[in-house]
Each structure stands twice: as C-alpha cells, then as structure tokens.
Amino acid sequence: MKLPTFKLEEYFSRTEFKAPYLMCCSDAESFSLQEILALADDETRSIWETLRLGYTQVQGSPLLRSEIAHLYPGLQADNILCCAGAEEGIFCTFFSLLNKESHAIVVTPCYQSLHTLALSFAGSVTTIALDEAHGWKLDLDRVKDAIRPNTRLIIINFPNNPTGALLNENEVKDLIDIASSHDMYIFSDEAYRLLGSSCLTWDVPLACLYPKVISLSVMSKAFGMAGLRIGWIATQNKELLKSIEFTKYYTTICNSGLSEVVSLIALRAKDIVLKRNCEIIDHNLSLLDSFFSRNHTLFSWVRPAGGCVGLVNSHIATPIDIFAQELVDNTGVLIIPGSVFDIEGNTFRIGFGRKNFPEVLEKFETYVSRYLNNSCQS
Known part of the structure; x- marks a missing residue:
C-alpha cells in the first residue's frame, strides 16, 4: 500500500515552525x-x-x-x-x-x-x-x-x-x-x-x-x-x-x-480548561465579525458553528496559493490555501483558537491594505 502525499502535514512541515504568526492553527491555545x-x-x-x-x-x-x-x-x-x-x-x-x-x-x-x-x-x-x-x-x-x-x-x-x-x-x-x-x-x-x-x-x-x-x-x-x-x-x-x-x-x-x-x-479539570479556550474563541470571533464587515468586498465566509477553524473565500484576484506564499514571505503570517484540502476556488483556512490571534489578524489586515494599494499603483 503506497500512500499519497499528506498535503496538510507536508505543508505544515515546511512552514509551521518557521512562520512566527500562525493564522491557520487547528487547535486551541495550549497550556504549560x-x-x-x-x-x-x-x-x-x-x-x-x-x-x-x-x-x-x-x-x-x-x-x-x-x-x-x-x-x-x-x-x-x-x-x-x-x-x-x-x-x-x-x-x-x-x-x-x-x-x-x-x-x-x-x-x-x-x-x-x-x-x-x-x-x-x-x-x-x-x-x-x-x-x-x-x-x-x-x-x-x-x-x-x-x-x-x-x-x-x-x-x-x-x-x-x-x-x-x-x-x-x-x-x-x-x-x-x-x-x-x-x-x-x-x-x-x-x-x-x-x-x-x-x-x-x-x-x-x-x-x-x-x-x-x-x-x-x-x-x-x-x-x-x-x-x-x-x-x-x-x-x-x-x-x-x-x-x-x-x-x-x-x-x-x-x-x-x-x-x-x-x-x-x-x-x-475540563470545565476550567474548556471555559478558558471557549472564551478565547468568543473574543476572536467578535474580531472576525468586525473584520469581515470592514472587508466584505475582499473576504467572506460562512461563520463557523463550532470548533476553532473556518474556511474563508478570497475575492482578491491573486490566486490564493500565490497570495499565501507572498503573505508569509513578507509578514510571517501563515494561512492554509484551500488547495491543501482539495477545495477549488480562492479559499483558505484560518484558525482562531489562539491568544495571539488579535495580533496576527491585525498584521494580516495591514498587509492586505498595503497589498491592494501597491496593486492599484502598479
């Protein structure tokens, strides 16, 4: 039995521990x-x-x-x-x-x-x-x-x-x-x-x-x-x-x-552990609600009903695989293109279960603004 490349894990193995700002985490905030x-x-x-x-x-x-x-x-x-x-x-x-x-x-x-x-x-x-x-x-x-x-x-x-x-x-x-x-x-x-x-x-x-x-x-x-x-x-x-x-x-x-x-x-101690992680998600989802409201012409999603990940549609003309590579190269912010999940179209997965998500989201939004300004000038 020969298994095909595990696209997600291969993508992470190349990028996860090099990128300082993970906007794609699939897990909640960890504990010491x-x-x-x-x-x-x-x-x-x-x-x-x-x-x-x-x-x-x-x-x-x-x-x-x-x-x-x-x-x-x-x-x-x-x-x-x-x-x-x-x-x-x-x-x-x-x-x-x-x-x-x-x-x-x-x-x-x-x-x-x-x-x-x-x-x-x-x-x-x-x-x-x-x-x-x-x-x-x-x-x-x-x-x-x-x-x-x-x-x-x-x-x-x-x-x-x-x-x-x-x-x-x-x-x-x-x-x-x-x-x-x-x-x-x-x-x-x-x-x-x-x-x-x-x-x-x-x-x-x-x-x-x-x-x-x-x-x-x-x-x-x-x-x-x-x-x-x-x-x-x-x-x-x-x-x-x-x-x-x-x-x-x-x-x-x-x-x-x-x-x-x-x-x-x-x-x-699950009540303590889960309460903390769900409160982090509450805060981050409220930030994302505002983000999508401000940037509705650029990005959209079906708001996740559970968990700490979601799939975002990009309405930027640049193919998402190229955009994702440029994003991490220029800012250190890592997203996961939908192609890793064999999803067609300009989509990417984000994760919003971490404490530093507000900082990462701000860097992402700043980059998008500069990216679009540069595109218009060129």
Missing part, C-alpha cells in the same frame, strides 16, 4: 505543563509524583478511560480505547472495518486521512461535499443515493475541519436512521467537540446514540494539548473495539504514561 499540574487533585498529583516510566496498558490507563467515559453518557471505561492522537484511531479503525469488497462514504471537506485511508482500505469510496451555499449543510438525500449493497461505513467530521459546520439534532437522528436501516457503521470524527462559542450547547455524542457509531476524539483540539498525543475511540461495540485494539498492537502498542497522567488531570 506547570499550569496543568497545578490543576491536579490529590490522587492525580500522587500518581504523577510516583509515576514509573514503564509500559502502559494497551487500552489506556483505566482511570483515564473512566474519565473519558464521563464525556459519553451511558458508556463505561471498557467502551473506550486510547490511541496516539487522532491519527492512530483513524488508521486502526479503518484497517479493522474496511476491505477491498467494501464501499465507504466520506463527507468532505475533511482532514485528509479520513478520505485517503478510506481509499486505501476500501474497494471504493464516494465523497459527499458539504454545501457552502446552504451554510455547509450535509445533504442527506445525497448520502442515501450513494449507498450501495456493500456500503459498510459513513465517515463524518463535525464540528467540521475546515469549515466549522455542525449537524443539528434532527440531522444526526436522520443520519443514524439511514445507517441503521442499512446496518452500516458511522465513523464520527469529533475532535472539535466541546470547542466553540461559550453559548454553544452540545448534543449527546453519536457513540451514545447508535451501537455502530465509532466516535473519535483527542486532547489536541478542544483541550489545546496536541503535544500529549492522546486520543481515543468511543463505541458501544466492544467486539469492534477489540478488533481495533488488535490493530494497535502493530502501531504504537501503548501510549506514554506521562501523557496519560497529564490528560487525566486535564480531563478532571
């Missing part, structure tokens, strides 16, 4: 280790202080899995499998579920591996694009029309990366009805769940609603702790979870004990 350890209760502080650096349980620490299960009403620790970030969860699940006799449906745009790995493991894949003209809505009739006798898996990502779209409660119910009526699985990438505007209320995770849902989440996005490399799979289907675990034996085997303890501390 000291800040998180200060949130520890007596039990987790003792675990941290006495931790020995040996192997950990393949499934993940029982305490950590129990804490994660609190995010999924009705599920228990044995419904959870920890993995190395979200990527391992995607790989092991698709390897376990798909084969060359199966067909998968992938909702796009999405994180590339959701599509690429489905193509690699399934015999065929149908993509269903979200409809920007209707607020990045998922057309469930198109999902129904795409179903074949051998369709085994529907792959979704909400809150969506890169658009910030969400499914409402009725859409979730209808999607589950479609899947259950055809005895299909749903892989639900929920990496951005719990992150967004402070006034946003969250419905029950999909894994709690249908036995054939596999919900994926991670410490990287909403919790702002990408460096921990801790993710997890949640599902009612324990037989499938065991199959995914068997695949994990061939990847990481087990996770870092240090990362598991820090994740446990953060999850027990």
Whole structure:
C-alpha cells in the first residue's frame, strides 16, 4: 500500500515552525505543563509524583478511560480505547472495518486521512461535499443515493475541519436512521467537540446514540494539548473495539504514561480548561465579525458553528496559493490555501483558537491594505 502525499502535514512541515504568526492553527491555545499540574487533585498529583516510566496498558490507563467515559453518557471505561492522537484511531479503525469488497462514504471537506485511508482500505469510496451555499449543510438525500449493497461505513467530521459546520439534532437522528436501516457503521470524527462559542450547547455524542457509531476524539483540539498525543475511540461495540485494539498492537502498542497522567488531570479539570479556550474563541470571533464587515468586498465566509477553524473565500484576484506564499514571505503570517484540502476556488483556512490571534489578524489586515494599494499603483 503506497500512500499519497499528506498535503496538510507536508505543508505544515515546511512552514509551521518557521512562520512566527500562525493564522491557520487547528487547535486551541495550549497550556504549560506547570499550569496543568497545578490543576491536579490529590490522587492525580500522587500518581504523577510516583509515576514509573514503564509500559502502559494497551487500552489506556483505566482511570483515564473512566474519565473519558464521563464525556459519553451511558458508556463505561471498557467502551473506550486510547490511541496516539487522532491519527492512530483513524488508521486502526479503518484497517479493522474496511476491505477491498467494501464501499465507504466520506463527507468532505475533511482532514485528509479520513478520505485517503478510506481509499486505501476500501474497494471504493464516494465523497459527499458539504454545501457552502446552504451554510455547509450535509445533504442527506445525497448520502442515501450513494449507498450501495456493500456500503459498510459513513465517515463524518463535525464540528467540521475546515469549515466549522455542525449537524443539528434532527440531522444526526436522520443520519443514524439511514445507517441503521442499512446496518452500516458511522465513523464520527469529533475532535472539535466541546470547542466553540461559550453559548454553544452540545448534543449527546453519536457513540451514545447508535451501537455502530465509532466516535473519535483527542486532547489536541478542544483541550489545546496536541503535544500529549492522546486520543481515543468511543463505541458501544466492544467486539469492534477489540478488533481495533488488535490493530494497535502493530502501531504504537501503548501510549506514554506521562501523557496519560497529564490528560487525566486535564480531563478532571475540563470545565476550567474548556471555559478558558471557549472564551478565547468568543473574543476572536467578535474580531472576525468586525473584520469581515470592514472587508466584505475582499473576504467572506460562512461563520463557523463550532470548533476553532473556518474556511474563508478570497475575492482578491491573486490566486490564493500565490497570495499565501507572498503573505508569509513578507509578514510571517501563515494561512492554509484551500488547495491543501482539495477545495477549488480562492479559499483558505484560518484558525482562531489562539491568544495571539488579535495580533496576527491585525498584521494580516495591514498587509492586505498595503497589498491592494501597491496593486492599484502598479
């Protein structure tokens, strides 16, 4: 199996740690280790202080899995499998579920591996694009029309990366009805769940609603702790979870004990962690509302419903790939062209989950003004 270039990660590997101003971050503001350890209760502080650096349980620490299960009403620790970030969860699940006799449906745009790995493991894949003209809505009739006798898996990502779209409660119910009526699985990438505007209320995770849902989440996005490399799979289907675990034996085997303890501390203090990150998003979204109002002839977007990323339409004549390169070369501000997500047109993804976003946005707007002035003079 030969995998194609991972466009997003390759783009980041060339630019992320060279550009001083990231306007494209896909995660929320991070924390220092000291800040998180200060949130520890007596039990987790003792675990941290006495931790020995040996192997950990393949499934993940029982305490950590129990804490994660609190995010999924009705599920228990044995419904959870920890993995190395979200990527391992995607790989092991698709390897376990798909084969060359199966067909998968992938909702796009999405994180590339959701599509690429489905193509690699399934015999065929149908993509269903979200409809920007209707607020990045998922057309469930198109999902129904795409179903074949051998369709085994529907792959979704909400809150969506890169658009910030969400499914409402009725859409979730209808999607589950479609899947259950055809005895299909749903892989639900929920990496951005719990992150967004402070006034946003969250419905029950999909894994709690249908036995054939596999919900994926991670410490990287909403919790702002990408460096921990801790993710997890949640599902009612324990037989499938065991199959995914068997695949994990061939990847990481087990996770870092240090990362598991820090994740446990953060999850027990999740109200504090999430409140801070959602308040950052509140502030940054208000700045973006003003920015798009001032620059409506140059840029537009469908305001993200959840998460901390959004897809922007550029109405500047310069192709976005060229504009993005000139932008980072001249200002150090990094955006991600839509071409990295195989999106046609002059689009780019921004991320607004970081504390320094106001400074970065100001630099971006100043550059655009100068850029247009120079273009008019030439």
